Amino acid sequence: MNGYITNEKDLRGEPMGSEVLSIILNSAENAFLQVGVFVGAVLLLFGYINYKQSGNFIRKIEESKKIQPILGALLGLTPGCGGAIFVMPLFVKGKVTFGTIIATLIATMGDSAFVIISTLPLEYILVSVISFIAAIITGYVVDYYHVGDKLLKNMNIITREEAHIINEKSDHNIINNESVEEFVHIGHDEGDEIDVILHHNAKGHQEHGTVAYEITHKGFIIYWGVLVIGLILGIMLLFQMDVNDLIIKDLGKIVGIGGTILSIILMIMSKKFIGDDTHEEAELKSISLKETIIHSASETAFVSTWVYLAYLIYEFGIFFLGKGNYGAGELIMTNLMTSAGLYAVLVGALIGLIPGCGPQVIFVALFTKGLVPFGALVANAISQDGDALFPLLVIDRKSSLWATIITTIPALIIGLIIYFIEMRMV
Template identity: 75%
Template structure:
């Protein structure tokens, strides 16, 4: 029994890294470089386009990861975008879980993104039509200028003192948003901490494992047994070590539910090196949660099949069919949890065939990723209403798609 569980733990580490994590890393690096090059210019264009802001917000939300959505949040409090734009952005974003489905099921990603975009735009315009944002922004408590100045003078400005061209996106240095996002909330790592030194020097090694693992992962796609190459058990070695490094990187980054902060997203736009460092941390974060999802899946199969894998898969399929509607509701409820960790697990379980497509759509619409954290730091009431509003269409659309799947015999 113990030996079988140990084998599951090691095999899950190998498979999670080579089948998903390495592809997530490469895709994330590609989008990270694109985001670095555009340096928040799209955010500026949204500020100037009042009538189509929900559409532009939804488009920015569709970009994989949380960066685009994170930048939009302070703009509402500044009065530069409508609340409907915030809602559209949050509905459209899949956060870091987008990287998982892009890397494994790209067609399904396109379909989910199209559905999310349409729902996001419609919901955004409805919210603006009923002027929900105007009521919320009137009740946001503003700090007196003198108090803001005092807090700013007493705050840690380590990031601004680093040797990079640091600039804010969506707000200014020393304003109320700066206080909330950079000084009263979790931000950059202390440059003297062990975690900082490991993540800011070990990222080279981590990317090395990602790229070697990527080559092996591509070989696996062509049905090549990577454990019988020149080096015996090469796939196992790279996969297991890669997962272990991912876990260490995540712990040293001090990230568990939340991956990116507003401050870190700004840093990635200022320096290519910071982009590589933080993308390594983000890859490690996603990789660790993918590994957790693989463990959940494999151990579930082992337990319900009483050690018989084929039997376990059959029983699990029957459970999924009989509890499909419940899975849709669970998908929406998981989406209520701020942060990307639980969402990565849910999406990974979909890629493993453990939840129906309708549940994936429900979760994609409901979840806000890390983008909710900046809004939560600035104004709790606005973030609470955003969570409630995004969950309503998630349940409605999820249930509709579920019954469509039933009628068409797809589920």
Template identity: 60%
Template sequence: MLEVILELILDSAEAAFLEVGVFVGFVLLLFGYINYKKAGDFIGSIERSKKWQPVLGALLGLTPGCGGAIFVMPLFFKEAVTFGTVVATLVATMGDSAFVLIASHPTAYIVVSFLSFLVAIITGYIVDTTDIGSNILSKYKARKKSKEEVDKSHQDVDHALLHYECQRMSGCKTDFIEHIGHIEGDEIDLLLHHKLKGHQNHDTLGYKFTHNSFYLYWLLLSVALPFSIALLWQVDINELFIPNLGLVIGILGTIFSITMMLMSKKFLGDDTHEETELKIMSLKETIIHNAQDTAFVVTWVFVGFLAYELLVLAIGGGDYAVGENLIETTLLATGILSVFIGAAIGLIPGCGPQIIFVALFTRGLIPFAALFANAISQDGDALLPLIAIDRPSAVWATIITTIPALIFGLILYWFEINTALWALFH
């Protein structure tokens, strides 16, 4: 039995890195570069286009990862966007789990994105017809500190790290990190840059490791890319010129990823408002943080794959084939429950649990409707700055995004089991 479990661990490590992680890394790098070049301009467009804000928010939310969506959250408290725009952005956001879906099931990603976009727009405009946003804003204003209190607090906090970042990067227009969605010295700055965990101090082992080893990580991803492409063509990469070379690369990649994630001290969420701003200011920081983001995704995919394999083995009483048959039977019998489970998991802030849920979809354990419900319900890392700034608004946003997740998830489940959708994604 121990030999079987060890084999499952090694196979899961290989699959997490070669089947998913490598593609995630290069897709992340592409979108990271686009975000580096265009995110600031897009945020400006949202602020100027009052009538189309929920549509633009939904478009920004569709961008894989949470970088764009994170920037929208403070804008609501600056009265630059509506609460419906915040909700539309969160509904459309899939966070880092989007990269897993792009790498493994691009067709499912396209369908989820299209439907999420429509649901996001509808939900956003409905929210803006109510007084929810204005009530949240008025209560926030009643609780917030006076300008004198904020100025005093701002004088007392340590700014050395922010100064240091600007000295390291070219193009810094001010003495501090160039903020998006708020200004230096306001209450949001205190919450997002001094109370919410941002990037690491530069004298820590974690910072030194991640900022010096990212070259090796990208090199390993580049070496692994041909093997990952070969897997797409059903080539047995472990029977090529060097036996088990694919297995070795996959295991090394997953171990490197886990180490990178631990050194980054990121577990449920992998992106903060402050780090996202750094990525906008520096291409090097974008590349470094994209390596950390990839490692984060690979680690959680590995956990998801291994959890699935061990579950199959346990259900089958040590017989893997029996376990697979039992899981398939159970899935057909209780599939509708998975829609509620997907929406419930989406309530958890951060991207880690969501990545596991998508990884289970790639293994055929959950129906497409459950994946969609999770995609609508989850807010990724974008909810974290909202929690830091104003928890009641985060609670409202979470409740609101869960409602369409359940409604449309159940509708889609009915279509899935009664049409060709089931055959398309299974």
């Protein structure tokens, strides 16, 4: 087992209720200190890079027609969904090809990228290289057959005139007391048809003046404070130090369990459950460093909560398979995953069909636990679109459906090839 607290001895001779409670608490501690704090650090770093560069990168994609799929794939490789989200409306406005959309989505791992970066960086690099190559090839093949031209021809969205009528009847989401004129859009303009669909018609995560809004936009300071302390403890754990036997007794338990509880609260207040990033939030982060820090806290809470859920699935699975004997449960689980490796590749690709990052985070977290073969991880990484698909889904469902189907094809092919290579090497 990869955890540092829960083990066979912890679970022997305890009443069932105590064992269940022990798993719940230890999983909370481990999820936050082993993964969550590192996710927060990496996410904030890339959030700052995105804040500085996202608008410029999108403009480069618009201006570089011949290499758009390559640039789209590069943007998709950026951990998280912020950069990839910006590309989706560009296709509808005819500024990028559909192959660019496909390349961006194939290269995107969404927030699950933060999990594997934080735990298995070498595997992340290998997955990224494979996804990048698959993204470019598939993107150019899609453009060669002019799939996007057919989709644009049959696309039916509101006209600019209809958008202005709707725009007059709705208020834009004002952030930090900035007026509509000061709000900078990426990939579209204020008041056009895309703006109305993505911002005015779509419900945001929060309404201003609500308790949830106040908690996320003020409580993020406390959350980052706990994360900093947790990061220090997490680094100490990497050096095999006992963080529960320091000057403050059980400090690891206090910070780990407390951090997971705060993550769950912040995720609920942020109204982030399956997806954690909207087009509007991505734009806000690109124009405001404060919003970048606020939403990075919410995204970290989102990922940490789903990682905690993955840990619970793993721990309870082992516990009940072994009927209370942890070692026996691990052996049974290992045998099950070995015999079901081929199906795991199919499952990984199918889970990738689900929009949003939540289920993907669980799948990747299970890979870090050794329950998923590398081929299945690759299949999921190529197939999944994270939150990036949501803008296209809102604008034109037919295009989003074709994008989902097309990205799944290379996911299955490459995932199965890698799986069979893995089997030969064993």
